[in-house]
Amino acid sequence: MKLSGYPSRVPPHGSKLIAQSLFVFLIACAPPQQNDLTVKLEVTNPKVGFAPITLTLLYQNKPLENAEVIVRGDMTHAGMAPVQQTAKAIGNGRYRLEAFHFTMSGDWVLSITAKTNSKTLLGETRLGVNP
Amino acid sequence: MTRLDVLRVPLLGGFLRWRYSRFVLQVPLLAIALLAIYDGFSGRQLAPTNTATVAVWVHYRGLVALAIAVFGNLFCAACPLMLTRGATKLAKRFLPEFSFPRALKNKYLVLAATLVFLFSYEHFDLWASPWLTAWLIVGYFVAAFFVDALFPVGTFCKYVCPLGNFNFALSTVSPTQITAKDHNVCSSCEGKYCLNGRLETASTRAPMLGNRAEHVLLQLEPMNAKPLGAFSGCETNLFVPSISSNEDCTLCLNCVRACPYDNVALEVRNPLREALHSKPKTDWTWFVLLLTWAGLLNAFAMIPPYYNLANWLSGLLGTRDEALLLALIFVVALGLGVGLTVLAARASGHLRDWVGVLYPILLSIWGGHYLFHFVTGANTLYPNIITAFMRLGLPLEPAPLAVTPRLDAIFPFQVVVTYLAFFAGLYITYQKASSQAKDTRGVVLRMLPQVLLLLLLNILTILIFSQPMQARGSLLQ
Incomplete structure (x- = not known):
């Protein structure tokens, strides 16, 4: 589990502080993910099964138009089958998937590859899917 | 057998x-x-x-x-x-x-x-x-x-x-386990080579040096055909004839190579035998x-x-x-x-x-x-x-x-x-x-x-x- 963002009611112990400090130290050194795109996700109460999703893609703070957008969905856990679908442009930097297949509940990472005439741009967004 | x-x-x-x-x-x-x-x-x-x-x-x-x-x-x-x-x-x-x-x-x-x-x-x-x-x-x-x-x-x-x-x-x-083929061979073994390792030259055989206790030096018959050289013994201190389980066995097969009598087998066994x-x-x-x-x-x-x-x-x-x-x-x-x-x-x-x-x-x-x-x-x-x-x-x-x-x-x-x-x-x-x-x-x-x-x-x-x-x-x- 990620360390909860909620304030703890239990005073931290020395060993816990050391463990958490070590964890933060290690994570702080992790390489940053290269994301060219700002991704805004619209999806209503995603559950296991098929769900429509809409993505708004911004590149350098401007809507990304006329791109070929491929969305790959992965679980945060390795060893789960990825899902890949192509999104349809609906204008103003928005792209729609009518029935994205969320095969499992849990934490999903949607990796967006947007190809334009001149370049390939990457983006990422995360969401939780309920059982 | x-x-x-x-x-x-x-x-x-x-x-x-x-x-x-x-x-x-x-x-x-x-x-x-x-x-x-x-x-x-x-x-x-x-x-x-x-x-x-x-x-x-x-x-x-x-x-x-x-x-x-x-x-x-x-x-x-x-x-x-x-x-x-x-x-x-x-x-x-x-x-x-x-x-x-x-x-x-x-x-x-x-x-x-x-x-x-x-x-x-x-x-x-x-x-x-x-x-x-x-x-x-x-x-x-x-x-x-x-x-x-x-x-x-x-x-x-x-x-x-x-x-x-x-x-x-x-x-x-x-379904496999290291075993001794013939326990009589082991009981007459002078160096417990599967455990201690073996140093062999054309005319001598001895357990490997190290922290092991037994060091026997043998004068071998010239017709000895076992490979010459140094062969490590078991890394986890297992003595083959006393092995009755796979606990601690890494299957490194050092014992197989160290035994000069070719007396170690990787036996196919009943998987429930140990249990x-x-x-x-x-x-x-x-x-x-x-x-x-x-x-x-x-x-x-x-x-x-x-x-x-x-x-x-x-x-x-x-x-x-x-x-x-x-x-x-x-x-x-x-x-x-x-x-x-x-x-x-x-x-x-x-x-x-x-x-x-x-x-x-x-x-x-x-x-x-x-x-x-x-x-x-x-x-x-x-x-x-x-x-x-x-x-x-x-x-x-x-x-x-x-x-x-x-x-x-x-x-x-x-x-x-x-x-x-x-x-x-x-x-x-x-x-x-x-x-x-x-x-x-x-x-x-x-x-x-x-x-x-x-x-x-x-x-x-x-x-x-x-x-x-x-x-x-x-x-x-």
């Missing part, structure tokens, strides 16, 4: 006997480990797309269980950590060698390390972090080097390594108990009821401290499971006599869980390796995305494996009870607690495997 000896199988036997067979097996795993470290530190930090997380948490674990079920402890034999031995030997020239503390010469340190590992696995999401997974691999290499540099070689495998001891535990039901006949030490018994229930907990932590339980506990205790909640779940779940098992064993007799009943269940729980991930994600490693190679500058084309349909079909297989283990447990229970009791009533009374325990484990395992999996990074909603 031994039954089928794998070492006599054409080609395979020759390969296994070959002095460098272990090295040949280790090199590919070392290459994957190095690539996993590189990708884990520098690649995309998304578990399914990184070699570190996919290789370690999907392929390694799945193949370990598979190899143990169909052959034996192959992954200890091919363990790349043991390639630190060269550096260890070098370091021993400069570092003092200590004897491993007597108080730690048991499985309790491994038991504690395993608990810490399993807790960290859940709490720090090791399965979701390529970065931490890479650190874990590095940590293993560093630990293997320093432990074996400062203490006698083999200390790490026997007394420290949670992975190796996990493999030993699952190997209790693997039926061996009486493990107390420390090993506790380790097996813990692993059995930890296997259930590990699988339970991947289904929605686990998160529901955590949320319920959070509300009940008024805390959102995830470490505390996780620790509570660990203590209560493992405590209850181990406690029930101890009670059942006490009702049937002695704990050490009855722990063998758990051996098949142990493999089925861990194997069933790991095989789910392996089958579901089997084809995700290759594209990640190609991506990592491309980042290293190799002129390769990206591998196509490995999209696998969700494999619900694995569930029937898990059910079959679970029931096989259940019936194997029943058989072991009956055999043990029959050998201990004098009449039918005694047999029934001894069997009853074990049957109830097996039923409980069987129901829990099937229930967990039947649930839809859920991979979540945070314990609480």
Whole structure:
């Protein structure tokens, strides 16, 4: 589990502080993910099964138009089958998937590859899917 | 007399006997480990797309269980950590060698390390972090080097390594085991070479120098045809004629090469033989108990009821401290499971006599869980390796995305494996009870607690495997 963002009611112990400090130290050194795109996700109460999703893609703070957008969905856990679908442009930097297949509940990472005439741009967004 | 000896199988036997067979097996795993470290530190930090997380948490674990079920402890034999031995030997020239503390010469340190590992696995999401997974691999290499540099070689495998001891535990039901072909040959052996190693020249033979006590120098007959050279003995101090289980056997096959009488076999055995006949030490018994229930907990932590339980506990205790909640779940779940098992064993007799009943269940729980991930994600490693190679500058084309349909079909297989283990447990229970009791009533009374325990484990395992999996990074909603 990620360390909860909620304030703890239990005073931290020395060993816990050391463990958490070590964890933060290690994570702080992790390489940053290269994301060219700002991704805004619209999806209503995603559950296991098929769900429509809409993505708004911004590149350098401007809507990304006329791109070929491929969305790959992965679980945060390795060893789960990825899902890949192509999104349809609906204008103003928005792209729609009518029935994205969320095969499992849990934490999903949607990796967006947007190809334009001149370049390939990457983006990422995360969401939780309920059982 | 031994039954089928794998070492006599054409080609395979020759390969296994070959002095460098272990090295040949280790090199590919070392290459994957190095690539996993590189990708884990520098690649995309998304578990399914990184070699570190996919290789370690999907392929390694799945193949370990598979190899143990169909052959034996192959992954200890091919363990790349043991390639630190060269550096260890070098370091021993400069570092003092200590004897491993007597108080730690048991499985309790491994038991504690395993608990810490399993807790960290859940709490720090090791399965979701390529970065931490890479650190874990590095940590293993560093630990293997320093432990074996400062203490006698083999200390790490026997007394420290949670992975190796996990493999030993699952190997209790693997179908092969090292045995002596003829015990009379062993009783007249002057040097216990399988244990001590062998130094052989054209005219002399002696146990290898080191910290071993026996040093016999023989004048050999000139016609001696055994290979000349230095052959290490058992790294974990096993003496072949006294081996009755796979505990502590890394399948390094040093004993095979060290024996000048060609008296060591890798016997194909009844997978239940160890469960039926061996009486493990107390420390090993506790380790097996813990692993059995930890296997259930590990699988339970991947289904929605686990998160529901955590949320319920959070509300009940008024805390959102995830470490505390996780620790509570660990203590209560493992405590209850181990406690029930101890009670059942006490009702049937002695704990050490009855722990063998758990051996098949142990493999089925861990194997069933790991095989789910392996089958579901089997084809995700290759594209990640190609991506990592491309980042290293190799002129390769990206591998196509490995999209696998969700494999619900694995569930029937898990059910079959679970029931096989259940019936194997029943058989072991009956055999043990029959050998201990004098009449039918005694047999029934001894069997009853074990049957109830097996039923409980069987129901829990099937229930967990039947649930839809859920991979979540945070314990609480």
